[in-house]
Amino acid sequence: MxxxxxxxxxxxxxxxxxxxxxxxxxxxxxxxxxxxxxxxxxxxxxxxxxxxxxxxxxxxxxxxxxxxGGAPMFTEAVLGNIIRFYGNAMQSFMGAYLEKNLQAFMDLQVKMAEQSKGMSPEMWAQFMNAKSPMMQGMMGNYVEQSKDVFTQLQEQMQKQSEQMLAALGLKR
The missing domain is CATH 3.30.1490 (Dna Ligase; domain 1)
Structure with missing residues (x-):
């Protein structure tokens, strides 16, 4: 239906x-x-x-x-760091941070695909040049989104810390 x-x-x-x-x-x-x-x-x-x-x-x-198989995406250092977050007080924040950043990166990828429709190989090479205004704008948006996600997570952590301290009778 x-x-x-x-x-x-x-x-x-x-x-x-x-x-x-x-x-x-x-x-x-x-x-x-x-x-x-x-x-x-x-x-x-x-x-x-x-x-x-x-x-x-x-x-x-x-x-x-x-x-x-093939070319791994994660280095041993990245995998080790992910493992270290299990059981850590920051585990839930890290999961949310990674999820939101991955979504922002996927959104960037979709925008790049939309912008590149019908481009010749030469135009694509120019588009992918890190110095091109279009690429700088998209990467700037991605960095801004990533910063916003991190700021939101910081604010959440601060609120939870304040709530925990208040529950214990301690105030900032």
């Missing part, structure tokens, strides 16, 4: 580690799930027995495979 959100595709994971796409009534692979992600398809992976949501673990499995 028009106007209704598309139904979320359900993929069931069976004990034998096989994935079953209920929409196509076929078994699929992690590569197929990766393609769902690439296509921006809405889906959830559920344990066939318990109905537990396994989507995050499947996505992490795909990231692990991508990192193990």
């Amino acid at each position: 028009a106007g209704q959100a598309a139904a979320i595709r359900v993929v069931k994971k069976y004990p034998n580690r096989r994935l079953y796409d209920t929409e196509t009534s076929t078994y699929i692979t992690l590569t197929d799930v990766r393609q769902l992600v690439m296509d921006s398809a809405q889906f959830v992976v559920r344990d066939a027995k318990t109905n537990e949501d396994l989507t995050r673990s499947i996505l992490l499995q795909i990231i692990l495979e991508e990192e193990a």
Whole structure:
């Protein structure tokens, strides 16, 4: 029906580690799930027995495979720093910060794609030149968005710290 959100595709994971796409009534692979992600398809992976949501673990499995093959995106230093945030008081802030920054970067990528439609290779090279006004404007917007996200997170941390101190009977 028009106007209704598309139904979320359900993929069931069976004990034998096989994935079953209920929409196509076929078994699929992690590569197929990766393609769902690439296509921006809405889906959830559920344990066939318990109905537990396994989507995050499947996505992490795909990231692990991508990192193990080809050119990894994350350095050991980045991975180490991410691990250090688990259990840290800043864990929830770091997740939100990374998510918002990644969204800002993806928005930048969409703008670049829109601006580059119909460009010749020569025009694309000029467009990608860091000195071009268009590129400087887009990168400036990205940096500004990143700064805004960081400022918002700082403000959230300050409010939570003040609330915690007030709950303990301590005031600034």
